[in-house]
Amino acid sequence: MDQVLFNFHDLILMMTALQCLFFAVLLVATNRRGIKSTYFLAAFLLAHACIPLHEMALWGAEFKFTVRESWPELYFIGGFAYYLDGVLLYLCVKSLLFRDFHLKPRDALHLLPFLLFGVFMWVGFYHLPQPLRLQAINSESFVYGAPYVGMEFFCKCLRVGYALACLRLIVGYKYRLQRTHSNIEKVDTNWVTTLVVGFLVVMTMEVVLAVAKIVSLNKNYDLSVFSYIGLTGYYTVFVLVNLLVFTGIRYFASFERVRQREAPKKPLDDHFLNPDVARDIDERMQRDKPFLQPDITLEHLAEALDVPSRDLSMVINRHFGINFYEFINRYRISEAQRLLRSEASHNKTITDIYLAVGFNSKSVFNTFFKKIVGVTPSQYRKEGDGAGSKVRP
Numbered sequence: 369m370d371q372v373l374f375n376f377h378d379l380i381l382m383m384t385a386l387q388c389l390f391f392a393v394l395l396v397a398t399n400r401r402g403i404k405s406t407y408f409l410a411a412f413l414l415a416h417a418c419i420p421l422h423e424m425a426l427w428g429a430e431f432k433f434t435v436r437e438s439w440p441e442l443y444f445i446g447g448f449a450y451y452l453d454g455v456l457l458y459l460c461v462k463s464l465l466f467r468d469f470h471l472k473p474r475d476a477l478h479l480l481p482f483l484l485f486g487v488f489m490w491v492g493f494y495h496l497p498q499p500l501r502l503q504a505i506n507s508e509s510f511v512y513g514a515p516y517v518g519m520e521f522f523c524k525c526l527r528v529g530y531a532l533a534c535l536r537l538i539v540g541y542k543y544r545l546q547r548t549h550s551n552i553e554k555v556d557t558n559w560v561t562t563l564v565v566g567f568l569v570v571m572t573m574e575v576v577l578a579v580a581k582i583v584s585l586n587k588n589y590d591l592s593v594f595s596y597i598g599l600t601g602y603y604t605v606f607v608l609v610n611l612l613v614f615t616g617i618r619y620f621a622s623f624e625r626v627r628q629r630e631a632p633k634k635p636l637d638d639h640f641l642n643p644d645v646a647r648d649i650d651e652r653m654q655r656d657k658p659f660l661q662p663d664i665t666l667e668h669l670a671e672a673l674d675v676p677s678r679d680l681s682m683v684i685n686r687h688f689g690i691n692f693y694e695f696i697n698r699y700r701i702s703e704a705q706r707l708l709r710s711e712a713s714h715n716k717t718i719t720d721i722y723l724a725v726g727f728n729s730k731s732v733f734n735t736f737f738k739k740i741v742g743v744t745p746s747q748y749r750k751e752g753d754g755a756g757s758k759v760r761p
Contacts, residue, residue, distance in 0.1 A: 378428045381420035384606045388417035391609075404469065405623075408460035415453040416609060422446025426511060436505055443505055444489060450523050451482040454530030457567065461534045461560065465541040467625035481526055488519055514585055521578040528575055531568035538564070544626045547681065548666040550659070550696035553729040555624045559611075566608045573600065646687035649673060649680075659699040662726050666692045697732075700725040701740050704733070708749045718745050 392413035399406045425435045425443055435443060455478040463469045492515055493501060504510040511517075538561055545552045658664060658672050669692075670677035684695045703725045707713040713721065722733035722745075737745050 378424050378431055380606055381424050381428075384609055385417045385420045387606075387609055388413040388420075392417065405460050405464035408456055408463055412453055412456040412460055413609070415449040415456055416605070418446040418449035419453065420605075422449065436502075440502055440505055444493065447489075448482060448485060450527070451485050454527035454571075455479075457564070458530045458533050458537075461537050461564065462628075464560065464623055465537055465625060466628035468627045481523065485519060485523070488515070492516070512581070512585075517578070517581045517585060521575070521582055524571065524575045524578045527571045528568065531564055531571055534564045535561070535568070540628075541626060544628070545624075546691045546693035548626055548692055549624070550664050550693060550726065551662055551728050552693060553732050554663075563608060563611060566604065566611070570604050570608070643687065646683055649675075649683065653699055657699075657703065659696045660703070660724070660726050662728050664696060664726070669696075696726070697736050698740060700727060700733075701736055704737065704745065705741065705748065708745060718749075721745070 392410040395406050395410040395413070399410075422445070424431045425446065426432060428435075459471075459475075459478075493504065493510060496504070538557055542552070542557065545555060549555070652673060653659065656672070658669055661668070666681060667677050670680045673680065675683075681692065684690065684692055688695055690698070704721055707716065707721050707724065716724075719730065722730060727733040727736075734744060737743075737748070741748055743751065
């Protein structure tokens with residue numbers, strides 16, 4: 369009973385594994401709406417429950433010796449999770465951002481690195497007689513050998529690639545949001561960006577460690593500094609897992625998704641190429657003022673105007689030369705100018721006016737107003753009609 373099985377670093381790894389396992393089960397059990405991103409998040413957490421256990425088995429102060437003696441056949445099993453967590457994070461983010469996401473047969477290609485690692489482990493380790501496997505484990509000759517170190521480097525680089533792909537998805541999501549939504553400020557992507565960047569930092573640190581191992585194959589030097597980098601990664605992952613779970617529970621079910629793919633492209637109806645159509649849309653926008661709805665989307669406006677959403681988007685882009693986000697907010701600024709000049713709105717505050725015209729953020733209203741009119745709303749109100757003419761898209 370006096371034997372110390374875990375040190376403090378091992379306890380952090382154990383807590384990370386248990387948290388991941390617990391929250392993965394909780395997410396699946398409470399996902400009554402069948403949200404895809406929640407299932408991928410749970411799978412990602414399950415992978416991350418295996419990774420710290422794998423690290424403990426390989427590098428734990430005393431725990432690794434217990435594993436070698438009691439469960440040698442499980443020694444490298446957790447390492448397979450390194451070939452799954454990156455793609456699961458990518459699929460989680462993708463299904464979170466885009467409502468038309470669904471798995472396709474070609475997505476099975478993401479499993480090729482996992483299968484490659486399986487073949488590598490079978491050829492290099494599992495097919496060997498048990499005495500040779502035990503010798504490779506106890507001497508650590510296999511984990512420090514060139515083939516394993518090379519596979520480890522490939523794996524760590526692959527994970528960084530998936531994290532970068534996640535960031536690319538987020539950028540594309542913001543771009544598409546501007547094409548279909550009028551109030552994008554209510555959609556908070558900072559939390560998912562922060563989490564992806566956090567995991568990217570950890571994964572990059574692990575690439576540095578993998579490079580150090582490659583260099584050490586030909587040159588012996590003190591790796592103590594890299595052990596500190598590895599430990600920092602353990603603690604960072606522990607924090608990120610907590611943030612991921614709590615933000616996931618809070619945001620995943622209500623996140624504003626957009627379509628990743630547009631409708632199949634076809635020649636635009638000549639009717640919609642006519643400038644008179646754009647003029648008619650402009651007149652109806654001014655007369656009916658659908659832009660006053662704070663959360664109006666491209667689909668809602670297309671329904672109100674009785675125009676296919678794809679054709680409406682093309683008209684806005686081609687005739688007005690702007691995206692939907694700017695299109696709607698320019699009408700809002702025009703209406704705000706009218707109210708700021710109106711005697712009937714003399715007693716209304718700037719806040720009353722920007723809310724009345726459909727904005728939900730004062731900073732966005734001020735930014736748009738200054739960009740389009742050239743002065744701030746307060747300056748425009750003071751200067752009166754001399755501040756500039758009424759602006760239309």
